[in-house]
Amino acid sequence: MTVSDAIVKLLLEGGGTPHDDEHFIKVWGYAHAIGMSEGLPERVQLSLEYAAVVHDIACPSLRKETGRCDARLQEERGGAMAVEFFRGSGLPPDLVERIVFLVSHHHTYEGVSGMDWRILIEADCIANAVEQGLALPEAALMYERHFRTRTGRAVMRA
Numbered sequence: 312m313t314v315s316d317a318i319v320k321l322l323l324e325g326g327g328t329p330h331d332d333e334h335f336i337k338v339w340g341y342a343h344a345i346g347m348s349e350g351l352p353e354r355v356q357l358s359l360e361y362a363a364v365v366h367d368i369a370c371p372s373l374r375k376e377t378g379r380c381d382a383r384l385q386e387e388r389g390g391a392m393a394v395e396f397f398r399g400s401g402l403p404p405d406l407v408e409r410i411v412f413l414v415s416h417h418h419t420y421e422g423v424s425g426m427d428w429r430i431l432i433e434a435d436c437i438a439n440a441v442e443q444g445l446a447l448p449e450a451a452l453m454y455e456r457h458f459r460t461r462t463g464r465a466v467m468r469a
Contacts, residue, residue: 312400314339314360320396321364326371334438339363341434341466348462351426358406359427361397362413363434368392382418390415420457433463440467 312320318339322332342363346356369389370380377384393414397407413431423429436457440450450467458464 312397312402314357314364317361317364317396317400321368325368327367328371330442331367331370334442335364335367337438337441338366338431338434341437342430345430345434345460345462345466346426349426349430349460351430354406355425355427358409358413359430361402361406361410362393362417362427362431365389365393365396365410366414366417366431366435368396368414386415386418389417426460429459430463432457433460433467437463437467 318336321327321335325331327335339360342359343356346359351359366389367380367385369385369387369392372392373380373384373388390411393411394407397410400407402410409427413428416428417431417435420432423432436453439445440453445453454464454467458467
């Protein structure tokens with residue numbers, strides 16, 4: 312399964328709203344651009360991009376069950392859903408394991424290890440800031456707390 316295949320599969324089978332679809336496409340686009348600009352090794356770029364596609368995979372079912380999409384519940388449920396999503400994909404098990412880890416930690420901002428995790432957080436923050444129309448004070452706080460890559464910081468400042 313290519314990243315493009317994963318995108319199409321999630322669009323067709325993910326059960327998300329148009330906002331959900333637009334959000335994951337934005338996050339994937341930012342993640343792709345930041346990762347490529349930062350010169351990530353191919354395997355790290357792949358884990359980043361696949362995780363960006365499915366990072367909010369739990370949101371549609373959570374909204375149906377609870378009426379909201381709580382960050383903690385996204386992390387708790389998203390990993391298992393990502394495992395199921397990639398079952399039979401032909402991706403190496405260690406790559407799927409890393410994708411699942413990233414999905415299960417994309418709202419965990421402490422102890423970030425790995426550029427794929429760092430950039431996934433940055434890409435999600437940029438998409439959220441754009442979608443929410445964050446004013447400068449909130450955007451500046453997000454920038455200081457979460458942005459470490461040269462490219463992510465430049466994009467967030469733009």
